[in-house]
Amino acid sequence: MASQLTRNERLLGMAIALVLTASGVAMAAAGRGDLLGTHGWMIAVLAGAAVIALMRGLDAPEPDPGRLNEYYDAPTKVGIGLTMVWGVIGMFVGAWVAWLLVFPDMTFDAPWASFGRLRPVHTSGVVFGFGGNALIATSFHVLQRTTRARLPDQLSPWFVLLGYNLFCIIAASGYLMGLTQSREYAEPEWYADIWLVIVWVTYFSIYIRTLKRRKEPHIYVANWYYMAFILVVAILHIVNNLAVPISLGSAKSYSLFSGVQDAMTQWWYGHNAVAFFLTSGFLGMMYYYLPKKAGRPIFSYRLSIISFWGITFMYMWAGSHHLHYTALPQWVQTLGMTFSIMLLVPSWSSAANALLTLNGAWHRVRDDATLRFMMMAAVFYGLSTFEGSFMAIRPVNSLSHYTDWTVGHVHAGALGWVALITFGSIYAAVPWLWKKPAMYSAKLVEVHFWLALAGTLIYVFAMWNSGLTQGLMWRTYNESGTLSYSFIDSLVAMHPYYVARAIGGTLFLLGTLVGSYNIWMTVRSTVPHPVDATADLPAPAAPTVLAGE
Amino acid sequence: MFGFHYKLERNAIGLVVAVIIAASIGGFVEIAPLFTIGGTVEKAPDMRLYTPLEVAGRNIYMREGCYACHSQMIRTLQDEVERYGPYSLAVESQYDHPHLWGSKRTGPDIARLGGKYSDAWHVAHLTNPRDVVPESKMPRYAWLARTLLKIDDLGLHLNALQTTGVPYTGEMIAHASADAFGQATPDDASAAGVSQRYGEATQVRLFDGDARTVTEMDALVAYLQILGRLSDVAYAAADPSKVE
Numbered sequence: 115m116a117s118q119l120t121r122n123e124r125l126l127g128m129a130i131a132l133v134l135t136a137s138g139v140a141m142a143a144a145g146r147g148d149l150l151g152t153h154g155w156m157i158a159v160l161a162g163a164a165v166i167a168l169m170r171g172l173d174a175p176e177p178d179p180g181r182l183n184e185y186y187d188a189p190t191k192v193g194i195g196l197t198m199v200w201g202v203i204g205m206f207v208g209a210w211v212a213w214l215l216v217f218p219d220m221t222f223d224a225p226w227a228s229f230g231r232l233r234p235v236h237t238s239g240v241v242f243g244f245g246g247n248a249l250i251a252t253s254f255h256v257l258q259r260t261t262r263a264r265l266p267d268q269l270s271p272w273f274v275l276l277g278y279n280l281f282c283i284i285a286a287s288g289y290l291m292g293l294t295q296s297r298e299y300a301e302p303e304w305y306a307d308i309w310l311v312i313v314w315v316t317y318f319s320i321y322i323r324t325l326k327r328r329k330e331p332h333i334y335v336a337n338w339y340y341m342a343f344i345l346v347v348a349i350l351h352i353v354n355n356l357a358v359p360i361s362l363g364s365a366k367s368y369s370l371f372s373g374v375q376d377a378m379t380q381w382w383y384g385h386n387a388v389a390f391f392l393t394s395g396f397l398g399m400m401y402y403y404l405p406k407k408a409g410r411p412i413f414s415y416r417l418s419i420i421s422f423w424g425i426t427f428m429y430m431w432a433g434s435h436h437l438h439y440t441a442l443p444q445w446v447q448t449l450g451m452t453f454s455i456m457l458l459v460p461s462w463s464s465a466a467n468a469l470l471t472l473n474g475a476w477h478r479v480r481d482d483a484t485l486r487f488m489m490m491a492a493v494f495y496g497l498s499t500f501e502g503s504f505m506a507i508r509p510v511n512s513l514s515h516y517t518d519w520t521v522g523h524v525h526a527g528a529l530g531w532v533a534l535i536t537f538g539s540i541y542a543a544v545p546w547l548w549k550k551p552a553m554y555s556a557k558l559v560e561v562h563f564w565l566a567l568a569g570t571l572i573y574v575f576a577m578w579n580s581g582l583t584q585g586l587m588w589r590t591y592n593e594s595g596t597l598s599y600s601f602i603d604s605l606v607a608m609h610p611y612y613v614a615r616a617i618g619g620t621l622f623l624l625g626t627l628v629g630s631y632n633i634w635m636t637v638r639s640t641v642p643h644p645v646d647a648t649a650d651l652p653a654p655a656a657p658t659v660l661a662g663e
Numbered sequence: 664m665f666g667f668h669y670k671l672e673r674n675a676i677g678l679v680v681a682v683i684i685a686a687s688i689g690g691f692v693e694i695a696p697l698f699t700i701g702g703t704v705e706k707a708p709d710m711r712l713y714t715p716l717e718v719a720g721r722n723i724y725m726r727e728g729c730y731a732c733h734s735q736m737i738r739t740l741q742d743e744v745e746r747y748g749p750y751s752l753a754v755e756s757q758y759d760h761p762h763l764w765g766s767k768r769t770g771p772d773i774a775r776l777g778g779k780y781s782d783a784w785h786v787a788h789l790t791n792p793r794d795v796v797p798e799s800k801m802p803r804y805a806w807l808a809r810t811l812l813k814i815d816d817l818g819l820h821l822n823a824l825q826t827t828g829v830p831y832t833g834e835m836i837a838h839a840s841a842d843a844f845g846q847a848t849p850d851d852a853s854a855a856g857v858s859q860r861y862g863e864a865t866q867v868r869l870f871d872g873d874a875r876t877v878t879e880m881d882a883l884v885a886y887l888q889i890l891g892r893l894s895d896v897a898y899a900a901a902d903p904s905k906v907e
Contacts, residue, residue: 214802215769215800218792218793218799218800218801218802219793219803221802221803223803223805223806224806225727225806228727228728228802228803228804229728229731229732229802230727230728230729230731230732230802231726231727231728233728233731234728234731289728292726292727293726294725294726294728295725295761296725296728296730296761296763297761298730298731298766322675322676322679325675326675331673332672332673333672333673333675333678338672338678338682341678341679341682342682342686345679345682345683345686346682346683346686349683349686349687349690353690358823358826358827359823360816360819360820360822360823361816361819364816364819366722366820367823368760368761368820368823368824368827369760369761369827370760370827371760371761371827372756372757372758372759372760372761372762372827372828372829373704373753373754373755373756373757373758373759373762374697374703374704374753374756374757374762375694375697375698375703376759376760376761376762377756377762377764378693378694378697379694380761380762382690382693382694390686416665419665419668423685426682426685426686427685427686427688427689428689429686429689430686430687430688430689430690431689431692431693432689433693434693436766437764438738439738439739439740439907440736440738440751440764441736441750441751441752441753441755441756442753443697443700443702443703446693446697449692449693450693453689512738512740512907515738515766516734516765516766516767516768516772517767517768520766520767521767584768588742588743588746589740589741589742591742596745597742597745597746601746601770601771602796602798602799605769605770605798605799605800606798612800
């Protein structure tokens with residue numbers, strides 16, 4: 115990595131890593147006897163390793179000036195690797211906690227092994243580890259191709275990618291040790307949150323600097339979505355994580371808001387993490403890789419405008435549908451429900467735009483599992499957004515809320531949409547990036563597709579059944595006018611569905627393992643690329659612009 | 664409209680500003696008024712504060728991710744009110760930094776758990792849930808009874824909570840560690856101060872049944888036993904016409 119950086123970038127990188135090492139040591143000193151100290155040491159060791167790596171490469175020759183006539187894809191390649199590593203970790207822990215609900219005594223009498231501590235490792239592992247790395251990796255790839263400009267420098271993409279993964283490591287290790295803000299999907303404590311802001315600002319600066327240097331007059335749709343993802347996640351993250359640490363030597367903090375205001379802020383964040391992390395970002399992915407792989411232009415430019423602004427404007431109103439019938443004032447609940455229903459228009463516009471783009475390429479969907487991953491993702495996107503709008507209706511929510519139906523809905527989106535579009539995009543991008551004629555094994559892509567689809571369907575059907583059963587049992591009255599079932603009756607009824615869910619999740623994990631093997635073998639294969647790879651190059655630029663960056 | 668967009672998408676900064684504006688409106692309209700509209704949070708003059716031991720117990724509840732399976736929010740629905748008790752009011756969580764309303768009931772709602780079972784039941788249940796509820800899917804938390812509670816920094820905790828707006832007094836902050844010890848050690852001299860500072864109704868007893876040490880089990884059980892009992896307002900203010 116160091117050999118790709120200019121000498122100035124190596125020095126700057128070393129300076130940044132040194133500051134980070136010093137911060138880690140300071141945290142370790144201030145947080146003696148606290149878990150903050152443990153994290154301080156971890157940061158110091160990891161950042162110290164970066165200092166040594168850069169120092170050892172300091173005197174390597176300057177990189178070839180010819181590199182400036184090519185795209186900079188090394189961070190994307192590493193990012194794809196990290197995506198698969200986090201995918202395996204996050205999905206393994208997910209399958210594990212699913213089995214914990216079948217065999218609750220599998221906790222070895224150890225604090226770290228209980229459901230409550232492992233669950234955020236699963237959710238953060240897949241949402242931030244798997245999803246976040248996929249978004250960062252693909253965004254660098256897509257950004258350069260759609261602007262026909264190289265990334266502005268070599269250092270900042272590495273800072274973003276590695277810095278982001280440091281955040282993920284701090285998060286996951288913290289949960290196991292018992293560090294959490296207990297805010298769903300925003301569990302990491304205050305110092306990790308501050309670090310993420312620094313990483314995120316750099317991420318935004320890469321985006322805006324590359325856009326400024328673009329050789330295409332128009333900014334392509336995919337970049338609108340990636341941009342909305344970066345900007346709005348920053349807003350959500352900062353507001354939702356406002357907190358008061360008990361001291362600078364402690365990892366523990368208390369949220370600034372309390373009770374009803376805190377609940378509303380949390381679900382404004384939680385729902386829009388779904389919107390701008392798990393929807394916007396991945397729509398950006400879809401808008402590039404799907405038409406590219408299908409060899410068809412996007413069906414409708416106007417439809418993409420309507421859906422983009424619809425999603426960007428309306429999602430932010432929808433969070434309160436997580437709080438129907440609670441102590442949140444009813445006017446907010448009603449507003450949230452109304453916007454949730456309206457959201458179906460831009461959501462289905464996106465799904466329809468994707469599927470109609472495939473018109474004329476359906477024979478390729480049939481023959482090519484990579485494209486089928488993306489097609490199926492668009493179908494699940496349409497299904498789960500419909501389901502989401504439906505569940506946001508108050509009376510429906512009275513049945514579905516607090517039950518496994520919500521879990522099923524989330525996984526229809528996370529497995530069916532997010533993971534499938536990611537795998538499709540990665541299978542498309544890997545041969546392009548590593549200049550191979552194709553994936554190592556088309557058969558294994560097929561195997562992965564069917565494992566993933568079967569796993570998703572088993573999971574979602576199990577949770578629909580258990581959620582509906584649960585919701586109905588809770589509200590069933592007998593002839594004498596009293597509740598028919600105790601809570602534990604409903605839990606016993608869940609057992610077969612929990613077994614089925616764990617099997618579905620395990621199948622999905624197996625598919626991810628197959629995919630990881632296939633990607634690894636493709637990267638390692640020595641088959642040369644038969645076609646001329648020079649087509650994938652930035653537009654020739656005036657040298658002054660490049661030097662100016 | 665599409666003509667305007669044709670221009671907008673050629674301007675990176677313009678696009679950035681437009682995204683920020685479009686995405687900010689919803690949050691402003693829905694969240695900002697919650698801090699200013701008086702009716703959002705009811706008044707509860709009898710509301711007491713969490714004691715330092717209960718704060719510590721609440722932190723254990725959060726640390727172990729209990730909120731992932733237990734809600735603390737009874738909705739205004741007939742079956743919930745009959746199953747769990749009066750529906751939850753906003754004021755009942757006004758000192759909850761953060762809120763722990765939860766989003767999933769793999770186990771039951773526990774907003775009104777306090778006083779429903781004995782301390783001994785809770786200790787047995789946390790040690791091995793299947794000893795008292797054979798069908799339970801809850802993890803075992805036997806190690807809580809073996810882990811001493813960290814009480815020396817509870818003053819810092821109360822101080823931070825005071826910064827966020829919880830009306831802890833300087834005296835409460837100064838005595839936080841002693842009060843935590845006293846609440847779980849009724850025979851100790853420090854026990855008297857707890858009721859004096861937090862009210863006569865404060866539960867001062869051997870929560871885990873062991874007088875020698877104050878463990879994490881003491882703290883968690885003390886917290887579980889206060890759930891729904893910081894105020895009686897939910898019983899007094901219950902309005903049957905709001906229940907659907």
